[in-house]
Amino acid sequence: MIKIKIPATSANLGAGFDALGLALNYYNYVNMEESDGVNIVSLDGTEIPTGEDNLIYASAKSLYEICGRKFTGLTIEQTNSIPIARGLGSSSACIIAGLAGANRLMGDPLSLDELVNLSAQIEGHPDNTAPALLGGIVTAVFDGKVVHWVKQEVHTKLKFVVIIPDFELKTEKARECLPQDISFGDAVYNLSRAALFSASLLTGKYENLRTAVHDKLHQPHRMKLIPHAREVFDTAYSLDAYAMYLSGAGPSLMAIVDEENEFFAGKLRFSLDRMGLGTWQVKELAIDNIGTSIE
Numbered sequence: 478m479i480k481i482k483i484p485a486t487s488a489n490l491g492a493g494f495d496a497l498g499l500a501l502n503y504y505n506y507v508n509m510e511e512s513d514g515v516n517i518v519s520l521d522g523t524e525i526p527t528g529e530d531n532l533i534y535a536s537a538k539s540l541y542e543i544c545g546r547k548f549t550g551l552t553i554e555q556t557n558s559i560p561i562a563r564g565l566g567s568s569s570a571c572i573i574a575g576l577a578g579a580n581r582l583m584g585d586p587l588s589l590d591e592l593v594n595l596s597a598q599i600e601g602h603p604d605n606t607a608p609a610l611l612g613g614i615v616t617a618v619f620d621g622k623v624v625h626w627v628k629q630e631v632h633t634k635l636k637f638v639v640i641i642p643d644f645e646l647k648t649e650k651a652r653e654c655l656p657q658d659i660s661f662g663d664a665v666y667n668l669s670r671a672a673l674f675s676a677s678l679l680t681g682k683y684e685n686l687r688t689a690v691h692d693k694l695h696q697p698h699r700m701k702l703i704p705h706a707r708e709v710f711d712t713a714y715s716l717d718a719y720a721m722y723l724s725g726a727g728p729s730l731m732a733i734v735d736e737e738n739e740f741f742a743g744k745l746r747f748s749l750d751r752m753g754l755g756t757w758q759v760k761e762l763a764i765d766n767i768g769t770s771i772e
């Protein structure tokens with residue numbers, strides 16, 4: 478049985494829609510081996526599909542088919558920490574587990590680049606799948622077939638404090654509310670900020686991050702689907718967060734915070750409780766520079 482560890486991911490990072498994403502130290506674990514038929518169990522009680530429609534299973538099976546290998550079935554044991562449909566890359570984690578796991582079981586016929594390409598083809602965009610596989614912060618352009626990417630390790634003691642609402646928001650729905658066209662000015666607004674984000678994160682110019690996370694492509698439209706999001710942003714800024722952005726398609730909200738801002742998460746928890754958001758979770762995370770690993 479191989480054991481796969483896959484990190485959660487946070488995509489977009491404000492202005493880098495479908496282009497920027499980073500991996501976080503919050504993990505799903507998947508044990509996998511070849512077997513006869515479909516045997517899928519959840520080890521932690523999370524409700525998961527246990528048939529052929531299971532995303533890990535389906536992704537793994539597709540890789541066997543692509544490689545022209547005989548496929549009889551798989552035994553899969555899942556431990557799911559990453560919450561589903563919350564903007565933390567849960568579906569990408571399943572796709573990567575399936576592809577990376579199947580690749581290992583077959584003796585690694587596919588290269589890392591091929592796995593990056595295939596996972597983006599399945600997900601439709603690379604900004605969760607690539608960092609889930611590679612770790613660190615990943616800048617990626619998906620041309621429809623191939624992902625042109627750079628992974629950079631981030632050595633920072635910045636904290637990524639994620640606020641996870643108590644409801645799901647499917648990426649499909651959160652993409653439906655996006656505009657078909659944007660103006661030239663808005664395009665410049667976004668591309669300049671996306672570029673500023675990674676350069677500032679990697680060089681330690683954290684005072685730029687608040688400007689860098691602003692965007693005109695998706696957050697203004699999606700924030701309307703998340704009640705209290707604006708209030709939570711304002712509260713986090715009043716507690717000295719460097720930056721606040723919508724994680725992926727939402728509904729999770731991400732605060733980037735200095736390590737010396739020791740009591741940020743506790744104070745935010747207190748404020749959320751006072752806003753009547755006691756069922757929303759607050760988790761203090763850090764960047765994972767390793768990505769998916771297999772034992």
Ligand code: HSE
Nearest residue numbers: 488494495648725726
């Ligand atoms: N870039 C994608 C989106 C991420 O914003 O729709 C979804 O997880």
